[in-house]
Amino acid sequence: MKIALLGHGVVGSGVSKIIDSGRTDELDRLEVKRILVKDESEMTDPRTTLDFNDILNDPEIGLAAECMGGLEPAHTFVKKALESGKHVVTSNKKMLAVFFEELMETAEANHVTLAYEASVGGGIPWIADLTRIRRIEMPDSFRGIFNGTTNYILSGMYSEGKEFEDMLAEAQKLGYAEQDPSDDIDGMDVRYKCSITAAAAFDKWIDPEKIPVFGIRHIRKKDLDWGRSRGLVCKLIGSGKKNEDGISVLVRPVFLKENDTFAGILQNYNAIESISATLGKAVFIGQGAGSLPTAHAVVQDMIDIVTHTHRFAAEKTRAAGTVNTEPAVWYIRTSCPEAFTAVTAEKTGEDTILTKAVSMDELLPAVRACEDPALFLAEVAE
Numbered sequence: 001m002k003i004a005l006l007g008h009g010v011v012g013s014g015v016s017k018i019i020d021s022g023r024t025d026e027l028d029r030l031e032v033k034r035i036l037v038k039d040e041s042e043m044t045d046p047r048t049t050l051d052f053n054d055i056l057n058d059p060e061i062g063l064a065a066e067c068m069g070g071l072e073p074a075h076t077f078v079k080k081a082l083e084s085g086k087h088v089v090t091s092n093k094k095m096l097a098v099f100f101e102e103l104m105e106t107a108e109a110n111h112v113t114l115a116y117e118a119s120v121g122g123g124i125p126w127i128a129d130l131t132r133i134r135r136i137e138m139p140d141s142f143r144g145i146f147n148g149t150t151n152y153i154l155s156g157m158y159s160e161g162k163e164f165e166d167m168l169a170e171a172q173k174l175g176y177a178e179q180d181p182s183d184d185i186d187g188m189d190v191r192y193k194c195s196i197t198a199a200a201a202f203d204k205w206i207d208p209e210k211i212p213v214f215g216i217r218h219i220r221k222k223d224l225d226w227g228r229s230r231g232l233v234c235k236l237i238g239s240g241k242k243n244e245d246g247i248s249v250l251v252r253p254v255f256l257k258e259n260d261t262f263a264g265i266l267q268n269y270n271a272i273e274s275i276s277a278t279l280g281k282a283v284f285i286g287q288g289a290g291s292l293p294t295a296h297a298v299v300q301d302m303i304d305i306v307t308h309t310h311r312f313a314a315e316k317t318r319a320a321g322t323v324n325t326e327p328a329v330w331y332i333r334t335s336c337p338e339a340f341t342a343v344t345a346e347k348t349g350e351d352t353i354l355t356k357a358v359s360m361d362e363l364l365p366a367v368r369a370c371e372d373p374a375l376f377l378a379e380v381a382e
C-alpha cells in the first residue's frame with residue numbers, strides 16, 4: 001500500500017526510517033509515497049511536499065500517518081483524509097482526545113480505520129492489548145505512568161538528587177518532551193492519554209477538559225526527600241476506574257510505596273496496568289516516548305491495516321461518560337496551609353500537610369481559595 005506521512009519531525013522521520021529499511025515481508029507491503037513537511041528547510045527528500053492536497057487528491061495513497069502534533073491543521077487533515085476514504089494512523093494524543101467522537105464517526109461513516117496505538121504509551125502495545133482484553137471483558141480499571149518526560153525528571157530527581165529544571169532540560173535534549181513541555185509537566189499529556197484509554201477500555205468518551213489534573217511543575221527535591229523518609233516514591237499517575245456513577249479518572253502525582261511495581265519504573269519508561277475479571281492484573285512496560293519506539297507503534301498500526309488485521313474496534317463511536325473521583329489522602333506543600341484546615345489530618349512541616357481521605361469536590365475549593373501559584377500536591381498511597 002502506498003502511504004503518506006503528515007509531518008516529518010521526531011515521529012515521522014522514525015516512521016520513514018523503519019519503512020524504508022524494509023527488513024520484513026510486512027514492511028515490504030508499505031511504501032512511503034509522499035511526506036508533508038512544514039517548510040522548505042525540511043524538503044531534503046524527493047517525496048516531500050508542502051501541499052496537503054498532493055496527498056489528499058492522490059488516489060494511489062490509501063493511508064495517511066499523522067505525526068504532526070497539535071490540534072490544527074492536524075485535525076482538519078485527518079478528517080479530510082478519512083472523508084476521502086483513506087485509512088489514518090495517528091500518534092497525536094491531543095488532537096485525538098479532543099476530537100475522538102467526531103473522528104471515529106467520520107471513520108465509521110467512510111468505512112475506514114482510524115488507528116492510534118502510538119498516541120498512548122509510545123512504543124508499548126497498550127491499545128492493542130487493551131483491545132484484545134476487550135474481546136473477552138471490559139477492564140475494571142487502568143493505572144499508568146503515561147509520560148516519559150516526567151518519569152525521566154522524577155527518576156533523576158529521586159536517584160541522582162538533581163533539581164527539577166536540570167532534569168527537564170535533559171529530557172528536552174533527549175527528544176522526550178512535547179514542543180511545549182508545559183503539556184508534559186502540567187499533566188495535560190497524561191490527561192489526553194487517559195481520555196483515549198478510557199474510550200478504548202470503557203467505551204466512553206471523556207472530554208479531556210473534564211479530567212482533574214495536577215502536574216509536577218512545582219515539585220522540589222525536598223518533596224521527594226519527605227517521601228523517601230516514609231518509604232514512598234513519587235510518580236505522575238493517570239488512572240481510570242469504572243464505578244456505579246460513571247468513571248473515576250484523574251491525573252496527579254502519587255507517592256507510591258517503594259514496593260509498588262511502578263515505583264521502580266525508571267528513566268523515560270512508561271508502565272501501564274489494567275485489571276479485569278479473568279485476566280486479573282496485567283502490566284505493560286516499555287519506551288513511552290522517543291522517535292523509533294513511537295514510530296514502531298505507528299508502523300504496527302499500518303501493518304494491521306494493510307494485512308487486514310482489524311484488531312482495533314477503532315471505528316466504533318463512544319457515548320460521553322460521566323467523570324467522578326474517589327476519596328484519597330493528599331500531601332500538600334503550600335505557603336497557605338491554613339486554607340486546608342478543614343481537611344488537614346497531620347501537619348508534617350512548616351508548609352506541608354497531609355489531609356484526611358477527601359474527594360476532589362472537598363479538596364478543590366481549598367486549592368482555589370489558597371491561590372498559591374507554587375502549590376504542590378500529591379496523592380499518598382494508603
Ligand code: HSE
Nearest residue numbers: 147148149177178289
Ligand atoms: N512527551 C511525551 C512523553 C511523548 O514524554 O511521554 C510521548 O507521548
